[in-house]
């Protein structure tokens with residue numbers, strides 16, 4: 375019950391060894407990825423003919439179809455090893471859990487995760503042909519699995535409620551629990567004597583690989599993208615801003631909805647059958663959201679688009695109809711005020727200086743009054759001395775990591791949305 379260890383060892387060596395001078399650049403030449411060795415040698419191989427080729431579980435066991443393995447070439451095996459190793463290094467299992475991936479969304483998550491793995495593997499000509507790449511799916515390059523998941527599923531990145539589909543996946547579904555955190559029936563759980571890489575050890579392996587990847591990338595030059603982002607996250611863990619913004623929007627809307635001092639009355643279905651009798655409708659609070667956007671040139675468009683997408687995601691997840699949203703484009707003047715279904719549909723006009731007070735003045739004149747006001751700005755602006763009456767205010771400050779950011783008023787919930795210059799450069 376074990377695979378041909380020599381062939382498996384050969385595939386690992388093929389991945390990490392430098393090519394002999396004569397073979398450099400040849401298609402089958404070794405790939406020279408020494409930084410992967412800590413991860414590759416931690417993998418625990420298990421023969422499993424229920425899987426199609428090779429899958430991984432989140433305890434770093436790899437399940438190998440022996441028939442496929444025997445027929446496959448060393449480079450093919452190497453490519454599959456690199457593929458699952460990146461799922462494990464990137465901790466796609468835990469990240470899937472953070473996104474509430476379940477049986478019904480696992481395939482989309484795996485597609486999203488595979489696109490990021492493809493991006494990492496392509497420069498080294500290691501991408502298994504069946505793995506999708508961003509352009510094939512009309513997706514932007516070099517984004518995170520979470521962003522791709524949101525784009526592919528057209529769902530908000532995380533939904534708070536909803537039971538989720540907890541059914542079991544088949545051994546042949548996707549790349550294994552190591553890629554999505556969902557245990558297949560062929561996989562061993564955490565408590566067996568078959569061997570497992572603990573969460574703690576996995577973190578150590580990731581650190582070692584990240585340190586060596588960083589060193590390798592600095593001598594060779596490397597493609598930006600998920601691998602570099604991963605290195606950065608691993609070596610300098612930071613709290614990502616997206617869930618913070620998402621959470622702030624949800625809390626603000628929840629607060630507004632919870633006040634219950636207004637209701638939106640939907641006519642009861644029964645009213646039509648009882649002419650002349652008005653029955654109480656369903657009372658459903660519909661918070662009104664206004665968004666002030668700093669359109670001065672100092673604001674990074676891509677970052678703004680991502681931040682607006684995050685707001686849309688949070689509002690969709692909460693069931694707030696988009697028609698309730700008013701958007702102000704403001705720099706040193708209010709350029710446009712529009713009503714849009716989604717924040718990212720706003721047509722933004724502007725360029726000059728920055729005075730967000732104008733946007734807040736517009737918001738104050740709105741009737742009915744908005745319940746939630748979100749202001750996107752680089753922060754380099756005067757603020758009003760008090761918030762619009764009755765509104766929860768979020769100040770989303772768009773900036774660059776590592777640069778000091780201006781302060782915001784105490785009455786606003788501050789969320790810093792930051793781009794990484796060092797790693798996110800296209």
Ligand SMILES: [Zn+2]
Nearest residue numbers: 457488549553
């Ligand atoms: Zn995969």
